[in-house]
Amino acid sequence: MKRQNLRTIALIISILTYLFIGAAVFDNLESKQEKTQKRKLDIRKYELMRKFNLTKGNFDELEQVVLQLKPHKAGVQWKFAGSFYFAITVITTIGYGHAAPSSDSGKMFCMCYALLGIPLTLVMFQSLGERINTLVRYLLHRAKKCLRMRQTEVSMANMVTVGFVSCASTLCVGAVAFSHAEGWSFFHAFYYCFITLTTIGFGDYVALQRDHALQNEPRYVVFCFVYILTGLTVIGAFLNLVVLRFLTMNAEDERKDAEQKKALLFTIGQPRGEARPLRACPCYIPERKHIGNSNKRRGLKGYYTEVLHFQTICSCLWYGGEEKTQGSLSMINPYDLSFSDPYMEQTGISPHFVEPGSSGCICGPRQCTSISSIAAGLNFLSPFRSFAKRRSSV
Secondary structure, eight states: OOOOHHHHHHHHHHHHHHHHHHHHHHHHHHHHHHHHHHHHHHHHHHHHHHTTOOOEEEEHHHHHHHHHHGGGGSSSSSSSSHHHHHHHHTTTTOOOOOOOOOHHHHHHHHHHHHHHHHHHHHHHHHHHHHHHHHHHHHHEEEEEHHHTOOOSSSOHHHHHHHHHHHHHHHHHHHHHHHHHOOOOHHHHHHHHHHHHTTTTOSSOOOSOOEEEEEEEEOHHHHHHHHHHHHHHHHHHHHHHHHHHHHTTTHHHHHHHHHHHHHHHHHHHOOOOOOOOOOOOOOOOOOOOSSSSHHHTTOOOHHHHHHTTOOOOHHEEEEOOOOSSSOOOOGOHHHHHHHHHHHHHHTTTOOOOOOTTTTTOOOOOOBBBTHHHHHHHHHTTTTTTTTOOOOTTTT
């Protein structure tokens, strides 16, 4: 099974296991608290019904009115500032739920707006995060050089450390600011920043929803908008550094598999008659400097005669395709191909053998192909004719 398939199956199993673990933990932590709160609210409900002499129907109607009034408690939501705030929560997929379009035309535009805005925003944050990581890597490299460190290369651990510190600092700065502006505790403000910048957006804590802040505190409004966009950029850079590296592993494995298949097809199987690139043979070839000058001055007929006297020829040297065999025979030096018995006796070289598949040589595990296998083909050639095509027997 491919590594990509194994990795996908492992991820699916891991996510399902993680979901079961999360469900068990939340059940244990929140179930009792939920029952306690429900019991307290029911008691308070019956006290109010007795106090104001309300029937169950009257109380339900009052409850619906209160729920509908809740979004308007913070003031007007659909002026430009509030609309801009809502647009940010849409395209960043935060989705607090503190405000929602009520008209059908508004709902239709919201769907179309999100359909284009969400992918555009994701691409923007990913590209911006990549640029930030490049800048941080450059600054770290320069800092290591200035400090005269022995290892100036920026490692993945360095980048992860910087990214983690940046995320933690962004969350802490936001927690301090919102705890002061909204009257929350530091922990609740930190919780709000984390839920916002990870785009979870539960909506249980929402900034700019008290004392008509959208209309009365423009500097605070600008700070909230800038903080959300900047924080999302920092988080996007960290995710680009860590998460996207794992997302590209399948693509890298697919590319490696394709290269291996291509190399395998190139080495083993090619269509008949297709030119195969000439590769170096591991057989020993004598250097030309040992060959007499008289041999170099021999004519075309002398070369042809010497070829016919060869006892062994490494077939991989002949299996070179048709690309240049249409030229003159004078371009072929027999000493570049192999060597004859008289020369072997003079130099003391034993018949050469080659292992299959080494260095691209196609010879089998035996003495290289005898000239007798191609002698018949050479008999048809005139000393002054060129090789027309490669012999299929080689």
